[in-house]
Amino acid sequence: MRIFKFFFFFLFSGIYCANARTIQVCKSCEISNLETAVELAQDGDVIRIQKGTYNINNLEINKKIRLIGEDFPILDAGFKDDGLLVTADGVEIYSIEVRNTKRGNLKDFSGIRIDGADNVIVWGVRIYNAFFGVYLSNSNNALIYGNVLVGIAPDQTSSGDGIRLWKCRNVKIIKNYVSGHRDGIYFEFAYNGEIKNNKSIKNLRYGLHFMFSDTNWFADNLFTHNGTGVAVMYSSHITMLRNGFYQNWGSASYGMLLKDIKDSRIQQNMFKMNTIALYFEGSSRVKVDSNSFMENGWALKLLSSCSQDSFLTNNFIANTFDVSTNGTLFLNYFHENYWEKYTGYDINKDKIGDVPHRPVSMYSMMVENMPFVIFFMRSFIVDLMNKAEQNIPSITPENVLDSAPRMHAFKYNASSS
Amino acid sequence: MLQVVELYKKFGKLQVLKGIDASFSPGKVTAVIGHNGSGKTTMIKCILGMVIPDKGEVLLRDESVVGKWKYRSELGYMPQIGRYPDNMTMGQIFDMMQDLRKGHKTELDKELVEKYCLTEMFYKKMRTLSGGTRQKVSAALAFMFNPPVLILDEPTAGLDPLASEILKEKIMVERAKGKTIIITSHIMPEVDELADDIIFMHEGSIKFHKSMLELKAETGETKIGKALGKLLS
Amino acid sequence: MLKITKYVLIDILRNRILLMYAIFLLIISLSLFSLEEDPAKAVISLLSVVLIILPLVGMIFSTTYFYNAYEFLELLLAQPLKRNTILLAQYIGLSTCLVLAFLFGVGIPVLIYYPNEIGAVLVFAGVMLSLCFAAFAFLASVSTRDKARGIGLSLLFWFYLAIMYDAIVMGIMYAFSDYPLEKIVVLFAALNPIDLARITVLLKLDISAMMGYTGAIYQDFFGNWKGIVFSSLVMAIWVVLPLWLSVRIFNKKNI
Numbered sequence: 089m090r091i092f093k094f095f096f097f098f099l100f101s102g103i104y105c106a107n108a109r110t111i112q113v114c115k116s117c118e119i120s121n122l123e124t125a126v127e128l129a130q131d132g133d134v135i136r137i138q139k140g141t142y143n144i145n146n147l148e149i150n151k152k153i154r155l156i157g158e159d160f161p162i163l164d165a166g167f168k169d170d171g172l173l174v175t176a177d178g179v180e181i182y183s184i185e186v187r188n189t190k191r192g193n194l195k196d197f198s199g200i201r202i203d204g205a206d207n208v209i210v211w212g213v214r215i216y217n218a219f220f221g222v223y224l225s226n227s228n229n230a231l232i233y234g235n236v237l238v239g240i241a242p243d244q245t246s247s248g249d250g251i252r253l254w255k256c257r258n259v260k261i262i263k264n265y266v267s268g269h270r271d272g273i274y275f276e277f278a279y280n281g282e283i284k285n286n287k288s289i290k291n292l293r294y295g296l297h298f299m300f301s302d303t304n305w306f307a308d309n310l311f312t313h314n315g316t317g318v319a320v321m322y323s324s325h326i327t328m329l330r331n332g333f334y335q336n337w338g339s340a341s342y343g344m345l346l347k348d349i350k351d352s353r354i355q356q357n358m359f360k361m362n363t364i365a366l367y368f369e370g371s372s373r374v375k376v377d378s379n380s381f382m383e384n385g386w387a388l389k390l391l392s393s394c395s396q397d398s399f400l401t402n403n404f405i406a407n408t409f410d411v412s413t414n415g416t417l418f419l420n421y422f423h424e425n426y427w428e429k430y431t432g433y434d435i436n437k438d439k440i441g442d443v444p445h446r447p448v449s450m451y452s453m454m455v456e457n458m459p460f461v462i463f464f465m466r467s468f469i470v471d472l473m474n475k476a477e478q479n480i481p482s483i484t485p486e487n488v489l490d491s492a493p494r495m496h497a498f499k500y501n502a503s504s505s
Numbered sequence: 506m507l508q509v510v511e512l513y514k515k516f517g518k519l520q521v522l523k524g525i526d527a528s529f530s531p532g533k534v535t536a537v538i539g540h541n542g543s544g545k546t547t548m549i550k551c552i553l554g555m556v557i558p559d560k561g562e563v564l565l566r567d568e569s570v571v572g573k574w575k576y577r578s579e580l581g582y583m584p585q586i587g588r589y590p591d592n593m594t595m596g597q598i599f600d601m602m603q604d605l606r607k608g609h610k611t612e613l614d615k616e617l618v619e620k621y622c623l624t625e626m627f628y629k630k631m632r633t634l635s636g637g638t639r640q641k642v643s644a645a646l647a648f649m650f651n652p653p654v655l656i657l658d659e660p661t662a663g664l665d666p667l668a669s670e671i672l673k674e675k676i677m678v679e680r681a682k683g684k685t686i687i688i689t690s691h692i693m694p695e696v697d698e699l700a701d702d703i704i705f706m707h708e709g710s711i712k713f714h715k716s717m718l719e720l721k722a723e724t725g726e727t728k729i730g731k732a733l734g735k736l737l738s
Numbered sequence: 739m740l741k742i743t744k745y746v747l748i749d750i751l752r753n754r755i756l757l758m759y760a761i762f763l764l765i766i767s768l769s770l771f772s773l774e775e776d777p778a779k780a781v782i783s784l785l786s787v788v789l790i791i792l793p794l795v796g797m798i799f800s801t802t803y804f805y806n807a808y809e810f811l812e813l814l815l816a817q818p819l820k821r822n823t824i825l826l827a828q829y830i831g832l833s834t835c836l837v838l839a840f841l842f843g844v845g846i847p848v849l850i851y852y853p854n855e856i857g858a859v860l861v862f863a864g865v866m867l868s869l870c871f872a873a874f875a876f877l878a879s880v881s882t883r884d885k886a887r888g889i890g891l892s893l894l895f896w897f898y899l900a901i902m903y904d905a906i907v908m909g910i911m912y913a914f915s916d917y918p919l920e921k922i923v924v925l926f927a928a929l930n931p932i933d934l935a936r937i938t939v940l941l942k943l944d945i946s947a948m949m950g951y952t953g954a955i956y957q958d959f960f961g962n963w964k965g966i967v968f969s970s971l972v973m974a975i976w977v978v979l980p981l982w983l984s985v986r987i988f989n990k991k992n993i
Contacts, residue, residue, distance in 0.1 A: 339947050339954035363947045385948040408948065458915050461908065462949050463923040466782065467936055468790050469904040516992070555815050555993040578818035588809030590749035601745045605817050 114138030122147055122163070129153045131176075137161040137184060144186075146170045149179050157184035160214060165189045165199075171218065174202040185214040196248060198223035199237075202230060210235060220248035221269065228257040232264060239268035241292050244315075250291065253278040253301075261286060266295075272314065275301040284308055294319045294345075295336075298326065306331065316342040317362065324350040328357060336362045343384065346371050353377075356500055359384055365407070368394045377401050380500055386412055386452075395419035403497050404428060404447070408465075412452040413488060422447065422490035426497045431478060434495045445493035450477050506531045506685045507552070507654055512561035514547055521547045522558070523709040529702075531653070534676065534686040536696045538733075539706035545689045546585075548706070549656055552687075553582055565654070578606060581652035585659045587643035589631040595642060596627030599649075606650050617645040620671050636663050644672055648679070655679060657688045661695055673699060693730035703729070712737075739827045742814065746831025750803065756839055759795055763787075763843020771851040778943065781852055781860055784844065785939050788864045789932055790900060793871040796836050797892040800875030803832060805885040812993055825876070825988045829981060833872040840864050856942045863935035866973040870931045871896070873980040880988045903930045920952040928969075931976040938969045 111133060112118075113125045122142055125135045131152040141162040146169040149155065153176075163186045165171040171186040179202075186199040199218035202208050204226045211233040215221045221237035224230055232251060241247030250266035253259055255277045263285045266272040272288030274297045275281060283306035288295035295311035296318040298304060307329035311317035317333040319342070320326055326349065333343035343362035344354075349371040357379045359365035365384040368374070370393045377400040381387035387407040390397070392415030399421065404410045405428045424440065432441035451470055454461045464470050512525040522544050529535050537545045550556035552563050554570070554577065562569050570576040589598055603613070618624060621641040631639070640663045647655060657676070661669040676699055680686055690696050696703070703720060705712045713736070717729070726732040750756060766787055774780040807828070814824050844864055848857040878891035907926045911919050927933035940946055941960045946953050959965045 337944060337947050339949070339951050341947065385945070408945070458912060459950060459952075460911055460915075460920040460923045462953070463920070463927065463937065464904055464908065465945070465948070466785060466789075466940060467904050467933065468786075468900050469908075471786065472901070514992075550993065553816050555812065557990060557992060574820050575818050577816060580816065582816040584809070584812060584816075586809065587813070589813070590745070590807060590810050592749045592752035593745065597745070597748060601741070602817070604741050604745075605814075605819065 108132045108134060110134045110136055112136050112138070113142075115140050126151070126153070137163075144171055146173055148173045148175060150175045152176050152178040154180040154182070155184065156180075156182045159183070160185045162187060165218075167191070170195075170197050170201050171199045171215075172201065174200065174205050174208055177206045178208070179205060180209040181211075181213055182209075183212045185216065186218065187216045189218045189220070191219045191246065191248075193246075196220050196223055196252070198248070198252075201225075202227045206230075209233070214238075218248070220252050221250040221266065223249075223252045223254075224256050224259060225254040226256070228259070230256065230259045232259065232261045234263045235265075237264065237266045237269065241269050244270055244292050247292060249274040249297075250288070252276075253281070256281075260284075265289070267291065271295075271297040272311075273297065275299065275304060277301060279303050281305070286310075287312075288317075289313055291315065297321075298323045302326075305329075310334070311336065311343070313337075315340070316345050318344040319347070320344070320349050320352070321347040322349075324352065326352040328352070328354045330356045331358075333357060333359045333362055333365065335360070338363060342367045345369075346374065349374055354379060358382075358500070359387065364389050368397060370394065372396045374398075375400070378498065378500055379403070380405070380498075381410075382406055385409065388412070389456075390418075390420060391415075392417040392419075397421070398423070400424055401494075401498060402426070403500070405497060409449065409452040409455075411447040411488065412456050413448060414456045416487065418487045422488070424492045424494055425490050426494040427490065428497070430493045430495075432493065439495050441493040441495055444489040444491045446489050448488045449474060506566065507687075508562075508564040508567075509548065509552065510562040510564060512548065512551055512563070513559045514544075514551065514556060515559055521709055522551070522561075525561070525706075525709075525711055527704055527711060527714055529654075529685050529687055531685045532680060532683045533701040534680050534688060534699050535702040535704060536700035537687060537689045537704045537706060538691070538696060539712075543706040544709045545706055546658065549658060549687065549689065552656065553577070553580065578650070579653050581647040581650060581655045583643045583647035583655075583657045583660055585662065586636075587639045589639065589642070591632040592630060594628055594630055595623065595634070598631065598642065599627070599646070602646055602649065612651070614648050614651050615645075617641070617648055617671070617675060620675075621645060621668065637665060637668065640664050641668060644675075648675060652684075654685045655687070657686070659690060660688055661690070661692065669695075693728070693733075697729045700729075705733070739823045739830075742819070742824060742827035743831040743834070746828055747834060749807075750832060750835040751838075753803075753835075755799060756835055759799065760839035760842045763791075763840065764847065767844050767847035771847055777852045778856070781848075781856060781939075782943065782945065784848075785860060785936065788844065788860065788867065789936050792840065792864055792867050793900060793932060794896055796868050796871040797875045797878075797896050798889065799836070800832055800872045801879050801889050801892045802885075804828070804876065804879035805888060815993055821989050822985055825880070825985055826981075829872065829876055829984075833869050836868040836872055837865050840868050856939070859942050860939050862970075863939055863973075866970075866977070867931060867935050870973065870976045870980070873977050873984070876984040877980040877987075880984045880991060899930055899932050904933065920950070921955070923952075924956055928972050931973060934969055934972055934976075938965075 111125050111129055119125050122144055126149055129151055134154045137157045139159045139161050141164055144163045144165055161184055163184055165188050167188050167190050169190050171189050189199055190197040198220035199215035200222045202224045206228045208230045210222055213235045215237045217240055237250040247270040249271040250269040251273045253275045258280045260282045265287045267289045269291050270293045272291040272295045276299045278301045281304040286309045288311050290313045293315045295314040298320045301323050303325040305327045310332045312334040314336050317336045336343050341363040343359045343365040345367045347369045350373055352374045354376045355378055360382045362384045364386045365381050366388050368390045372395045374397045380403040382405045384407045386409045387404050388411045390413050392413055397420040400423050402425045427445050430441055430445045432443040434441055451473055508528040509525050512522045514522040525548055539545050547556055551558050563571055565576050660672055700717055702716050704714045720732050724732040724735045770780040770783050845861050848861055874895045875892050879888045882888050927937050941957045946957050
């Protein structure tokens with residue numbers, strides 16, 4: 089509801105304003121270019137852009153206006169500079185298409201750049217072939233809703249992010265589709281954000297990336313075919329709900345990568361067919377519950393630098409390795425997960441296995457310490473090792489165990505997207 | 506016709522042949538006799554090229570044949586125990602041998618095939634045949650290609666009396682045609698019946714190589730078994 | 739030579755054990771493909787079968803055949819035939835039968851359920867392993883006259899290549915684990931036909947992503963024609979080398 093109030097407030101604010109003028113822009117109109125339109129406009133005015141192609145070059149919007157396209161007029165930056173630059177509070181941009189920003193390392197060239205402007209709305213906008221899609225810096229309370237951002241990032245070093253936040257608060261990012269950028273969505277020093285129902289697909293580096301960004305919330309997003317689905321680094325109080333992490337598959341790919349994260353929650357997510365579904369490094373007090381891990385290479389890599397993380401009521405099904413860790417120190421907690429590889433029994437029929445499950449196999453331990461051992465995957469000797477281990481459980485690492493493994497898988501709904 | 510010259514062969518530490526010299530002439534049956542382990546089979550295998558001698562020569566018409574293979578078209582060999590691929594029929598075995606020796610010039614000699622009535626069993630698989638029948642096959646194959654040299658290892662062992670007789674007759678006929686025939690045997694009456702010359706081997710060397718007539722004259726015995734007993738005592 | 743091969747074929751193709759082996763492979767392949775929804779996973783399971791059962795059965799069967807056909811070999815040796823010819827003809831006949839059994843038991847199901855490049859690589863690896871282990875079996879067989887020792891020797895070959903080799907390589911590399919050795923692993927693997935077959939197939943599968951950055955390098959290499967030529971060449975060496983050794987031994991052998 090919060091989101092909607094916010095949204096309607098902005099939508100109707102223009103209509104309430106009695107003095108509001110509408111400036112029409114089209115190729116045959118009196119005003120045929122946007123620069124003139126913006127120049128003529130005053131706070132509270134609406135600029136309506138008819139269908140057509142308009143050249144823009146770092147067009148600054150420094151008044152509180154609404155920029156509304158009719159059936160996606162094309163604003164072409166012609167590879168010269170930024171597309172639009174918003175510097176006034178309360179600007180609304182709707183239903184336009186921005187294309188072809190400059191690329192390069194001199195400046196973060198962006199389709200729509202919002203700099204030091206609060207309460208900006210960008211919605212229903214298409215941004216194609218931009219270096220950065222939407223770039224927000226020092227701007228609070230923005231709403232980025234229902235946009236499509238498609239880049240053609242050639243490689244990581246010469247490409248920008250889909251939606252980039254730098255020092256922003258209370259930004260909401262909802263129902264966007266981001267693809268072909270370096271990072272789909274990137275939060276740096278951004279707080280109290282909400283990221284919901286987005287699709288971040290085929291981005292080169294991360295589908296979603298947090299750096300030094302505390303107290304953020306993301307739910308019901310879909311991350312597929314990215315270099316890595318989500319990376320959360322040096323942040324705390326992040327809530328991650330019901331997201332889908334699919335097919336982030338490659339030699340250095342993760343479903344979700346956590347580095348130095350504290351006090352966060354990962355709940356009801358689906359991790360399927362990722363090389364490494366969930367990677368933990370230096371994290372503490374993260375609660376991971378009710379997630380499903382299916383058909384991943386590694387479901388969980390938990391380095392021994394992590395502590396007080398708890399893993400409850402998750403499903404681990406058909407992963408090559410369920411859990412791997414790199415040391416003997418293990419200060420985390422597993423309880424009541426379902427492990428498909430569990431071979432114990434349940435005599436008292438309480439649906440909880442009577443003997444503990446040790447999810448770290450000796451082979452996964454070896455692979456962690458000597459990476460070359462992975463090349464012996466599927467060899468007879470490794471098969472023998474795994475068989476031997478089942479019968480002589482004493483050779484598995486002692487300290488990683490789930491003392492109450494569930495006998496049956498939990499039924500969780502897969503991510504809505 | 507066929508000669509072995511100074512044959513030496515060692516298996517591991519065991520010196521099996523210690524300088525064998527012998528020649529086998531056409532139109533004669535030479536019987537090689539001796540105890541088990543005296544080197545008979547090794548010598549025969551040297552002639553056949555199955556065992557490669559450490560030293561010495563095997564000469565066929567004064568030409569060395571050691572390490573060669575074409576000369577074997579002039580040999581007919583009947584092994585002591587004939588074993589054949591289990592899943593082939595007898596007919597296929599005969600076809601195969603004809604196929605493999607396609608180069609031979611003279612006409613096929615199918616006398617034994619006919620006398621042993623083997624044609625009737627051509628459809629049978631080798632696996633199902635008795636030892637005696639397989640010996641018959643071996644004998645028939647050895648004579649089939651009309652080779653000038655015949656090497657028969659214990660030819661009548663395992664054959665029923667009737668079949669033995671047929672084989673012996675055949676040997677005599679071939680001798681009359683001027684073939685060089687070598688047999689090994691433990692059955693002294695058989696040697697009496699067939700052999701013209703006797704080679705007696707003992708511990709890897711030839712004790713004597715004499716014609717039957719000589720042997721009998723020397724010892725004054727008419728039976729080879731007794732003659733041998735006298736000679737060796 | 740082809741004449742002898744023809745008769746060896748006539749003999750072995752009616753062999754019941756070979757028939758059972760082919761049917762056994764067929765049952766395994768069909769059940770894997772029909773039980774597993776994702777044929778790629780069935781291929782991974784099939785790979786284990788190919789890597790373990792194929793060399794083992796191929797080797798035992800070939801060694802047993804060689805000794806059972808010993809008298810036949812004697813018969814052939816008494817004929818005007820070269821020794822090389824006889825042995826090679828027997829090898830060709832025998833390995834053809836093993837390959838046919840494999841193609842029937844695994845090749846056909848793969849063709850039906852998974853007719854793509856990965857399937858082709860799996861079948862190719864299986865064919866090469868069959869050829870290679872038949873050659874090893876011949877080497878073991880010509881090395882000793884005693885059947886039990888011959889079979890023991892082939893089992894030893896198998897045990898060494900299927901298990902010991904990997905254990906030794908892991909041991910050596912563990913001793914030097916301070917160095918970045920991942921890149922060398924594949925070199926070591928190339929020296930063992932089973933490992934080479936395994937890695938060639940694995941690198942074609944999605945699972946290769948788990949082999950990390952080094953795996954990606956090898957995937958690039960094995961993905962293009964150079965890699966295919968390389969692995970075929972090494973496999974071919976593993977067929978020719980034991981075969982050549984057995985011919986050498988056989989030529990000097992006393993039967």
